[in-house]
Amino acid sequence: MNCRGFRNKVAQYADQELSGREMLAMQHHCRCCEGCAAELRREQELKNMLASMKVPEPSFGFEDRLCAAINAEGQPRRESAWRPWRTAAVAAVAGAALVLGLLRSFDRPAPVAKSDFIDFGADQVVQGTQDPFGGGPVITVSSGNP
Amino acid sequence: MTPTQAQRPDPAAFESYMRASHRQVYGLALRLTGQSSDAEDLVQEAYIRAYRFFFRYDPGLPFTSWMYRILTNIHIDHNRRKSRIRASSLDNAGLDGETVWEVADESAGPDKLVLEGELDDALQLGLLSMCSEFRLAVVLADVEGMAYEEIAEIMQTSIGTVRSRIHRGRKQLRRYLDREYPGRFCEVNV
Numbered sequence: 439m440n441c442r443g444f445r446n447k448v449a450q451y452a453d454q455e456l457s458g459r460e461m462l463a464m465q466h467h468c469r470c471c472e473g474c475a476a477e478l479r480r481e482q483e484l485k486n487m488l489a490s491m492k493v494p495e496p497s498f499g500f501e502d503r504l505c506a507a508i509n510a511e512g513q514p515r516r517e518s519a520w521r522p523w524r525t526a527a528v529a530a531v532a533g534a535a536l537v538l539g540l541l542r543s544f545d546r547p548a549p550v551a552k553s554d555f556i557d558f559g560a561d562q563v564v565q566g567t568q569d570p571f572g573g574g575p576v577i578t579v580s581s582g583n584p
Numbered sequence: 585m586t587p588t589q590a591q592r593p594d595p596a597a598f599e600s601y602m603r604a605s606h607r608q609v610y611g612l613a614l615r616l617t618g619q620s621s622d623a624e625d626l627v628q629e630a631y632i633r634a635y636r637f638f639f640r641y642d643p644g645l646p647f648t649s650w651m652y653r654i655l656t657n658i659h660i661d662h663n664r665r666k667s668r669i670r671a672s673s674l675d676n677a678g679l680d681g682e683t684v685w686e687v688a689d690e691s692a693g694p695d696k697l698v699l700e701g702e703l704d705d706a707l708q709l710g711l712l713s714m715c716s717e718f719r720l721a722v723v724l725a726d727v728e729g730m731a732y733e734e735i736a737e738i739m740q741t742s743i744g745t746v747r748s749r750i751h752r753g754r755k756q757l758r759r760y761l762d763r764e765y766p767g768r769f770c771e772v773n774v
């Protein structure tokens with residue numbers, strides 16, 4: 439292993455995210471190279487500093503406000519039988535929106551924004567994301583207000 | 585189809601999960617936003633979303649990890665939305681035909697933090713100076729102590745991307761500390 443290889447993997451080494459063989463190669467290089475050994479110490483020092491950051495407390499009464507906000511929501515949703523139909527309906531709307539978007543793109547230059555948002559109607563947004571609850575990709579149609 | 589007993593949401597169970605986890609979840613939100621009011625708003629939005637979809641929570645997994653995933657998703661969505669608004673206003677204003685789409689995370693600017701005097705910690709300022717994806721990866725790895733695989737799961741990306749964000753994020757942070765606090769963190773400085 440050379441110095442360049444070591445420095446490329448120093449973060450993974452400090453995080454113990456390398457294979458056993460790679461860890462040994464890094465360890466070996468560290469013993470013979472003062473510069474890379476210092477680089478590793480700096481990486482570990484930064485990690486230690488970040489790990490020892492104080493855990494901040496929320497403002498007084500936050501827990502109660504949180505409870506009140508959740509209580510105001512009423513009963514949580516239940517898994518409903520019509521969910522597959524809703525998914526299909528949303529997909530159909532999103533598909534129509536994509537077609538509309540394509541048709542609109544003939545009238546003007548193609549957008550180059552690095553965004554997952556596609557304009558849909560005057561005040562709505564069609565958004566493609568991963569489902570945070572583990573259900574795979576999701577397309578949502580929502581108000582365009584931030 | 586009638587929901588089974590297991591699918592029935594239980595508000596009392598949710599409340600006990602929330603009371604046990606909210607400080608930790610708030611800690612992550614504050615590291616990501618840098619402002620206590622923004623962090624509280626983010627946490628509240630995350631718990632409301634979690635409550636609505638509580639039937640999807642798998643009790644076999646840590647509740648905090650599930651909350652982290654929801655919170656980071658909302659945070660990423662907010663940032664994308666802000667970038668989109670900024671990009672479209674740039675587009676409208678750009679009469680020279682040149683539009684810059686790489687927009688930095690201005691919402692969490694260190695200047696604001698200093699003005700509000702909420703956290704003057706050099707590390708927090710350094711974290712806020714980073715772009716949001718790098719910040720999120722570094723915070724999850726170093727402040728929360730998560731493994732790359734877990735971070736990839738939360739950020740919904742590959743382990744390779746997580747690796748690169750952590751590597752580059754720490755470099756950015758070290759450069760920031762070196763520039764803003766020369767000689768103060770001698771072991772850390774490049």
Ligand SMILES: [Zn+2]
Binds near residue numbers: 441
């Ligand atoms: Zn070396």
